[in-house]
Amino acid sequence: MYSLPIVAEAMLNGLLTGAVYALIALGLTLVYGVLHIINFAHGAFLTCAMFAVWLANTFLGLDPYLAILPLTLIFFAIGYAVQRFVIGPASHGDDGNILLITLGLSIVIENALLAGFRSDTRSLMTDYSFNVFEVGPLLISQARLFGFLGAVVVTGLLWLLLAATDTGKAIRAVAKEKLGARLVGINVSHVFAVTFGIGCATLAIAACLLMPTFYVNPRVGGAFVLVAFTIVVLGGMGSITGALIGGLFIGVVESLCGLFLGESLGQIGIFIIFILVLLFRPTGLFGARA
Amino acid sequence: MLEISGLRAGYGEVEVLRGIDIAVHSGEIVAVLGSNGVGKTTLNHVLSGVLTPRAGSITFEGRSLMGAASTAIVEAGLIHVPEGRKIFPNMNVRENLELGSYRRAKNNRARNLERVFETFPRLRERMGQAAGTLSGGEQQMVAIGRGMMAEPRLLILDEPSLGLSPLLVEEMFTLIRKLNADGMPIMLVEQNVVQSLEIAQRAYIIENGIVTMAGTAESIASDPELKRAYLGL
Numbered sequence: 001m002y003s004l005p006i007v008a009e010a011m012l013n014g015l016l017t018g019a020v021y022a023l024i025a026l027g028l029t030l031v032y033g034v035l036h037i038i039n040f041a042h043g044a045f046l047t048c049a050m051f052a053v054w055l056a057n058t059f060l061g062l063d064p065y066l067a068i069l070p071l072t073l074i075f076f077a078i079g080y081a082v083q084r085f086v087i088g089p090a091s092h093g094d095d096g097n098i099l100l101i102t103l104g105l106s107i108v109i110e111n112a113l114l115a116g117f118r119s120d121t122r123s124l125m126t127d128y129s130f131n132v133f134e135v136g137p138l139l140i141s142q143a144r145l146f147g148f149l150g151a152v153v154v155t156g157l158l159w160l161l162l163a164a165t166d167t168g169k170a171i172r173a174v175a176k177e178k179l180g181a182r183l184v185g186i187n188v189s190h191v192f193a194v195t196f197g198i199g200c201a202t203l204a205i206a207a208c209l210l211m212p213t214f215y216v217n218p219r220v221g222g223a224f225v226l227v228a229f230t231i232v233v234l235g236g237m238g239s240i241t242g243a244l245i246g247g248l249f250i251g252v253v254e255s256l257c258g259l260f261l262g263e264s265l266g267q268i269g270i271f272i273i274f275i276l277v278l279l280f281r282p283t284g285l286f287g288a289r290a
Numbered sequence: 291m292l293e294i295s296g297l298r299a300g301y302g303e304v305e306v307l308r309g310i311d312i313a314v315h316s317g318e319i320v321a322v323l324g325s326n327g328v329g330k331t332t333l334n335h336v337l338s339g340v341l342t343p344r345a346g347s348i349t350f351e352g353r354s355l356m357g358a359a360s361t362a363i364v365e366a367g368l369i370h371v372p373e374g375r376k377i378f379p380n381m382n383v384r385e386n387l388e389l390g391s392y393r394r395a396k397n398n399r400a401r402n403l404e405r406v407f408e409t410f411p412r413l414r415e416r417m418g419q420a421a422g423t424l425s426g427g428e429q430q431m432v433a434i435g436r437g438m439m440a441e442p443r444l445l446i447l448d449e450p451s452l453g454l455s456p457l458l459v460e461e462m463f464t465l466i467r468k469l470n471a472d473g474m475p476i477m478l479v480e481q482n483v484v485q486s487l488e489i490a491q492r493a494y495i496i497e498n499g500i501v502t503m504a505g506t507a508e509s510i511a512s513d514p515e516l517k518r519a520y521l522g523l
Contacts, residue, residue: 166392173378173389180376183338184436185364185393 002259005137010259011252016144018251019151023206024224025231025243026155027199033238034175034195035083037095040102042228043221044109045200049075049207050216051113057124057211064124064211065146071204079200084193113218123215143212150209154202155244161198162240171195175238227254227267230274236287246285291316291475292368292444297346299336306332308499309346314444314477319470321490321507322479329499330479331373334448338370339363351443364393367443373452373479375433379422383413386421386432390439398441406435409465427458434465445469446477451485463489487511 002010024046031039052071056062082105091097131142162168173181174191182188214220231250235242250270258266277284292314299307306329314320324330335341337348339360348355350368358366378386387406391399407414410431416424421432430450437445447466451459459482467489470476480486487493487507495503495510503510510516 166388166396169381169385169389170392172381172385176380177376177378179340179372180378181389182340182360183364183370183372183376184389184440185361186389187359187361 007256007259009138010255012138012140013144014252014255015248016141016148016251017255018248019148019244020206020209020247021224021227021231021251022244022247023151023154023202023209025228025235025247026158026240027202028225028228029232029235029238029240029243030158030202031196031199032232034171035098035192037098037102038229039196039199040099041106041109042102042199042203043223043225044106044113045075045079045221046203046207046224047113047216047218047221048109049200049204050211050214050220051117052204053207053211054122054124054216057126064126064208068150068205068208071208072201075204076197076201078197080193080197082200083196084189087196088189088192110218117218119217119219121215121217124211126212129212141213147209147213150205151247152244154205155240158198158202159240167191167194227270230270232284233274234277234284236284239284239286242284242286291351292477293347293349294337295347297333297336297343297348299332299341299343301332301341305344306499307336307343310496310499311501311504312477312494314475316475317470317473318492319466319476319478319490321486321493322477322496323481323483323486323493324496325481328496330496331448332499333496334370334372334446334479337363337368337446338372361393364440367394367441368446369394369437369440369442369444370446371433371437371448371450373448375429377421377429377432377436379420381421382418383421383424383432384417387413387435387439390436393440395439395441399439402439402441406438409438409469410435426453427455427461430454430458430462434469438469442474444475444477446479448479449481450478451480451482459485483516484511 028039028042031037049071053064053067056067056071057064087098087101090101128142133140133142133145162172170181170186170191171194173186174188178188181191227250231243231246234250235246250273253269253273254266257269261268294310294312297307297310298305310333312322322330322333332341336343339358339362342357350366353366355363355366355368378389387403388399391402395402412428413431413435416428421429424432434447434450450462450466454462463485466476466478478486478490487510490507492505493507493510494501495516503513503515
């Protein structure tokens, strides 16, 4: 019913969007894998990061791609501090408390943003927002291609960090064996905070990659996090590879559903998959078996 | 080199250690013995900074470690190989060993890794295998090897024979004696009285959170009181 190039372009667009979804899911899955909590404030932090990109661009004239480095550092620091000085101490070692604290944080952040920025939707206007590459019959948005590449590179770097550095190994050690980690001299609260910081830093990168082609309002993060959560469940809780592959897959599903069912129904496919995964493979594609 | 005196610790209302005095001198194997539930694990949790003591003193090589954080304790070289191994099941053998030098002796990592592989040739064969998939004996080797990677000034071995076959237990005690012969002081916390007393120079028996017997391994092994203390007769 559609010609091949149109379907191919929809799939390609899905992959491009999916990579950024994957990047957002990455932080969620990492924090879950190590701290064993669902970070309900993930979406609110993403919204903050997107506003930060918008502010930096509007008031400092900073290009979103150039903002990646400073915002990554700033959001790492914010995430580190929030975990170390707010979530950690307030939880008193009970995971149930952490859930409520992150939920509370998200409500506070969202409403603070509403108070500060109203519910207006804002977007950036960069010179390259509408530039495209022409590949045969396909038109590929430059900004979204950069988004894709950025997301893949960050996923690769994160994987490398976890596999090859002492900090990464400490993170993986704490994820499965806290007492053993303490006995080799790993500071568990520090590692928790670093992990949470990395989760926030990936959101800052995602925000920089999204903003050239997307908009921001105080509730925008929530929609992304619902999708990211589906990806985490699909890919397997705590799995980096699962987040990447799940993200790309979900991106394509959303795009194809949008094409065949109409744009407003694009997300229906995502939630059907969510339910199917929970029914038939609750550990996800790459998750550890219980 | 390790002196514990009047140590009290517990959980909530319950006091588990009710004034413990133990000393380990350099070059020694000291056995700390007692049946289940007398406070051995609590003692180890205090010594490794997992549980904060309530009273008493812990001095290690002239420095007080009373209430110190586990990071500082590891840094000082008081290394604890815990009961139940507590190795990292999701990581391979090599990574487990490498993390042993996370806080201490990082610069000698390559050399110490080689030393661990010489002590446990089996671990070299299993280097890339996830530690959680190893047999119990091999996991115990990983746990001890991980401890060795930190170049311990004093090694605390907590129930190293637990869950091992009699043959492997024998092997484990031979290894402990060998590590000690190479110059490492060891505090051996065990339920296995007979074999522990065979390799230790001195021993302490803990009952109900206090030391009820202390002395050389021979004198304790031949003391009729031991049977009463241990078997509750």
